[in-house]
Amino acid sequence: MKKQPLLQSSELRTRNPLGWVPSVYFAMGMPFVMLSLVSVIMLKDLGIPNARITFWTSLIILPWTLKPLWSPFLEMFRSKKYFVVGTQLITGLSFALLALSLPLPGFFTYAIALMGLIAFSGATHDIATDGIYMNELNPPTQAKYIGWQGAFFNIAKVVCNGGLVFLAGVLMKSIGTLYAWMVIMGICAGVMIVLSLYHSRALPLGGAAVKIQTFKDGWRSFVEVFTTFFRKQYIWYYMAFIILYRLAEGLAIKVLPLFLKAETTEGGMGLTNENYGLIVGTLGTLAFILGSILAGHFVSKKGLRRTLFLLCCTINLPFLFYLLLAIYQPSQMALTGTAIVCEYFGYGFGFVGLTLFMMQQVAPGKHKMAHYAFASGVMNLGYMAAGMVSGWLSDTFGYGLFFVFVAVAMIPALVLSRIVPFTNEQ
Numbered sequence: 432m433k434k435q436p437l438l439q440s441s442e443l444r445t446r447n448p449l450g451w452v453p454s455v456y457f458a459m460g461m462p463f464v465m466l467s468l469v470s471v472i473m474l475k476d477l478g479i480p481n482a483r484i485t486f487w488t489s490l491i492i493l494p495w496t497l498k499p500l501w502s503p504f505l506e507m508f509r510s511k512k513y514f515v516v517g518t519q520l521i522t523g524l525s526f527a528l529l530a531l532s533l534p535l536p537g538f539f540t541y542a543i544a545l546m547g548l549i550a551f552s553g554a555t556h557d558i559a560t561d562g563i564y565m566n567e568l569n570p571p572t573q574a575k576y577i578g579w580q581g582a583f584f585n586i587a588k589v590v591c592n593g594g595l596v597f598l599a600g601v602l603m604k605s606i607g608t609l610y611a612w613m614v615i616m617g618i619c620a621g622v623m624i625v626l627s628l629y630h631s632r633a634l635p636l637g638g639a640a641v642k643i644q645t646f647k648d649g650w651r652s653f654v655e656v657f658t659t660f661f662r663k664q665y666i667w668y669y670m671a672f673i674i675l676y677r678l679a680e681g682l683a684i685k686v687l688p689l690f691l692k693a694e695t696t697e698g699g700m701g702l703t704n705e706n707y708g709l710i711v712g713t714l715g716t717l718a719f720i721l722g723s724i725l726a727g728h729f730v731s732k733k734g735l736r737r738t739l740f741l742l743c744c745t746i747n748l749p750f751l752f753y754l755l756l757a758i759y760q761p762s763q764m765a766l767t768g769t770a771i772v773c774e775y776f777g778y779g780f781g782f783v784g785l786t787l788f789m790m791q792q793v794a795p796g797k798h799k800m801a802h803y804a805f806a807s808g809v810m811n812l813g814y815m816a817a818g819m820v821s822g823w824l825s826d827t828f829g830y831g832l833f834f835v836f837v838a839v840a841m842i843p844a845l846v847l848s849r850i851v852p853f854t855n856e857q
Contacts, residue, residue: 448568451633453583455515455560458626460587462522462553465619466546467492467818468592472688472704473612476603479539485685485822489815491546494554496812499657499805501555510636511566514559516627518552523623525549530616533609557807562800567635581786582723585779589716595619597708656801663802664854669793672851673806674813675844676785679747680778681817683837686825687753691767695760698830700767710768715775722779735787736853743848746781747841749774754834784848785810795855 467488474484525548532541564580595615602611660666691707693699702710722745730738752770761767789810794803817840825833 449579451630451635452564452579454626455563455630455634456580456583457587458519458623458630459553459557459560460584461591461619461622462549462556463492463495464588464591465526466550466553468588468684468688469596469615470546471685472596472692472707473599473615474539474542475689475692476599476608476612476704477533477538481689482822482826483539484689485825486819487543488546489685489818489821491543491550492811492815492818494547494550495557496808496815498554498558499801499808501558511559511562512630512634512636515556515563515634516631518556518559519623519627519630521552522549522556523620523627525552526616526620526623530613530620533613533616558800558804561803563635565800565803581783582720585719585723585782586716589711589719589775591619593708593711593713593715595708596704596711600704600706600708603704656798659796659798660802660805663793663796665852666793668851669788669806670809672844672847673785673789673793673810675847676743676746676788677810677814678817678844679750679837679840681814682821682824682840683750683753683834684814685818685821686830686833689822689825690753690757690830691771693830698757698760700756700760702767706764710771711775714768714772718772718776719779722776722781723783726780726783730783730787735784735791739784739788739851740845740848742781742784743844744781745777746784747777747844749777750834750837750841754831754838757831757834791855792853 470488471484474488475481525545529542529545529549532538532545535541595618598618599611599615602614606614663669688707689699691700691702692704693701695701726742726745730742749770752773756767756770789803789806793806794800796802821833824836828836
């Protein structure tokens with residue numbers, strides 16, 4: 432009897448998503464978190480001004496906003512697995528080069544250029560990864576493992592923004608700031624390269640490329656994907672809601688590490704890297720996991736329409752705790768830790784709302800993979816734009832008034848979450 436090892440291997444992987452879903456979504460989260468959050472702390476430690484940090488670390492995540500522009504073309508060449516494994520390898524090598532660039536004179540220019548390459552590679556990785564997930568798993572299985580997908584993407588946030596920042600603080604005491612951050616970037620390089628080697632065997636193909644005979648055919652396919660997205664009912668309403676849902680987070684997220692690390696004489700909380708990393712990496716981890724699990728059960732029982740407003744509240748309102756910290760500057764670590772834990776719980780609970788909204792109300796249709804990429808690109812546009820101006824706002828008005836702006840930015844999302852129309856009942 433003729434053997435079919437490749438088919439059997441593919442079927443086995445498809446039947447066992449735990450062999451690749453957690454690891455591939457962790458690999459999706461690591462570059463984004465390192466660029467959007469951890470790089471802020473690194474550049475601050477290396478003496479770069481706040482406004483410059485927030486502007487450039489926001490701008491370099493632009494590829495996650497623009498990824499819909501090239502997402503249709505990934506359907507036309509090779510397999511999705513090819514792009515996932517290749518981009519993980521490129522990302523790992525780029526992190527290694529980033530580590531080596533830090534001692535150079537004028538390192539900031541080289542660092543930003545390499546982080547831009549990581550961002551483009553990471554955004555391409557995200558498109559192909561979501562394509563594998565949607566093509567290899569049937570709808571019931573997709574629903575079953577959506578929690579694993581989201582959990583491991585955000586566990587990457589906790590590991591990087593908690594564990595690696597804590598490790599950087601420890602290493603700074605023994606080998607100095609520069610070499611500590613070189614080690615951290617080297618660890619990221621090693622993790623991504625190892626994951627690329629693992630996924631070269633563990634990942635299913637994710638479907639064959641669409642056969643495109645001519646450039647004209649490819650362009651026609653791209654135009655169809657693009658135009659059908661903007662013809663969806665209520666699409667402009669939905670795009671506004673997607674942007675506003677995370678507007679307050681986009682403003683706060685870049686400034687929070689700077690605020691928490693700044694000296695009390697500068698209006699900050701005076702946390703060390705170790706304290707910040709320890710709170711985020713332990714209590715923050717538990718709070719996030721708890722929030723995610725509770726949100727999944729809560730929405731599955733009540734439905735998205737009935738729970739959207741509460742989900743929007745939980746992702747936004749915890750930022751009010753930072754306003755109180757900026758006003759009163761308490762010296763008790765427990766109060767600062769409580770604010771961080773509440774934010775992580777709210778993030779784990781509330782982010783489910785936006786993810787499900789994009790999947791259930793925006794993406795459905797013939798081109799659901801590309802349209803989900805479009806929706807997530809719109810989400811990142813608002814997140815990026817808010818982050819670009821956040822450093823200027825905090826430098827100009829101080830941390831106290833800055834968090835007042837963050838509080839005001841919550842209001843439109845809270846209002847829209849009560850009235851946004853639903854076109855697809857789930």
